[in-house]
Amino acid sequence: MNHGNYSDGSTSKFFKPYLPSESGDDLMLPIYFNSCLPKPLPETVNVRSIYGKVWKLVLRKCGGEVERFVMVNGWKKIVRDEDLKGGDLLAFEFDGSRCFNLCIYERETMCKKLKRSSEQSEEIIEVGSDGEEETLASDDSDDSDNDYAVEDDDVAEDDDGLEDEDEVEAEDDDDVKAEDDDDNDERQYLDHHNNPYFTMTLNPKKKSQLHIPAYVIKDYDLNFPARITVMDQLGALEKAIKIQKNGSIFVKGFGSVIRRNKMKMTDKMICELKRTGSNLVHTIKVNIISG
Numbered sequence: 001m002n003h004g005n006y007s008d009g010s011t012s013k014f015f016k017p018y019l020p021s022e023s024g025d026d027l028m029l030p031i032y033f034n035s036c037l038p039k040p041l042p043e044t045v046n047v048r049s050i051y052g053k054v055w056k057l058v059l060r061k062c063g064g065e066v067e068r069f070v071m072v073n074g075w076k077k078i079v080r081d082e083d084l085k086g087g088d089l090l091a092f093e094f095d096g097s098r099c100f101n102l103c104i105y106e107r108e109t110m111c112k113k114l115k116r117s118s119e120q121s122e123e124i125i126e127v128g129s130d131g132e133e134e135t136l137a138s139d140d141s142d143d144s145d146n147d148y149a150v151e152d153d154d155v156a157e158d159d160d161g162l163e164d165e166d167e168v169e170a171e172d173d174d175d176v177k178a179e180d181d182d183d184n185d186e187r188q189y190l191d192h193h194n195n196p197y198f199t200m201t202l203n204p205k206k207k208s209q210l211h212i213p214a215y216v217i218k219d220y221d222l223n224f225p226a227r228i229t230v231m232d233q234l235g236a237l238e239k240a241i242k243i244q245k246n247g248s249i250f251v252k253g254f255g256s257v258i259r260r261n262k263m264k265m266t267d268k269m270i271c272e273l274k275r276t277g278s279n280l281v282h283t284i285k286v287n288i289i290s291g
Contacts, residue, residue: 012036012096015229015274015283017236018088023079027057027071032225032280033094034067042098045071047078050103055081071100078102087235107235189270189287196220196273201291202258202265209242210254210271210284217249221279224249232286234260257286266291 014030029037037059047055057074061067078084087107092100187193198213216222228251230237237257242250263269267288274283 012094014092015231015236016090016092017229017238018079018084018086018090019238020086023075025072025076027075028062029069029071030225030282031066031068032276032278032282034069035276035278036094036096037069038097041069044098046099047071047074047092048099048101049082050101053081087237089229089231089236105236186270189289190272191274191285192272196222196275198271200269200271202263202267202269204265207258208253208255210251210257212249212251212273214248216273220273220275222273222275222281223279224281228281229283230254230257230286231283232257232261232288251284261286261288263288264291 014033016027016030041061042059044056045059047057055074055078057071060070060072062070082104084090084104085107089105089107091103091105093103094100186197186199190197196216196219198216200210212222212224224241224243227238227240230239230251239254240252242252244250267290270287270289272285272287273281274285275281
């Protein structure tokens with residue numbers, strides 16, 4: 001089995017938070033994952049749970065200015081079978097051929113969701129008929145009750161505006177602790193030792209956005225999409241990226257992460273940046289160390 005990287009350095013994994021308000025009938029693959037798909041493109045793919053259940057979906061190419069791919073005819077079936085809740089983190093690992101291995105991390109515990117019933121066994125489920133899709137639509141009608149409000153924080157906190165660009169240049173020295181003699185101690189908290197990361201302490205005047213230090217971006221030649229996943233011990237959130245005229249990069253709506261983790265002035269936050277083979281950052285994993 002492929003363990004996450006192809007020979008060209010591109011990752012075979014991607015992560016998506018499950019957001020009921022944004023989850024439709026299909027599953028859109030991240031743009032950065034395009035390079036991981038085989039050519040020619042298979043007509044169907046299998047999604048396999050960690051306990052062996054398999055769903056067969058159709059893989060299609062979407063038109064538009066940017067090439068995108070989507071898995072159709074079965075995503076709602078997976079949502080229903082796995083009883084997904086808002087904020088659950090979905091980890092997909094592609095085998096390079098036609099199978100996506102799916103691991104679900106529950107929002108409340110960030111632990112893997114295991115087999116739901118002793119009656120479940122390996123089986124391939126095909127969803128394609130119009131009648132079955134209509135039934136699934138009615139079953140998913142209560143999705144709004146489980147909606148995980150991510151965007152509200154972005155909207156509320158964006159009213160504060162970003163810091164003046166002149167202030168941004170000094171922020172690295174004030175809020176962010178550069179890699180130094182404690183580097184090895186801090187890297188023990190990373191999922192992968194070689195991932196780029198930075199540390200910061202809480203500045204009460206700058207709670208609504210997370211500034212990505214310029215030295216980290218430069219040293220690792222990082223680039224960022226319009227939206228990014230932020231993971232902490234409580235689950236996953238989707239946040240918007242803001243790029244200022246001077247090139248400074250912020251994660252907007254970050255105050256929700258600080259609040260729900262009850263971060264104190266004496267605490268230290270370690271931010272691990274997870275990226276693709278082309279250095280596109282897709283996830284920031286946050287570890288808060290009590291001070």
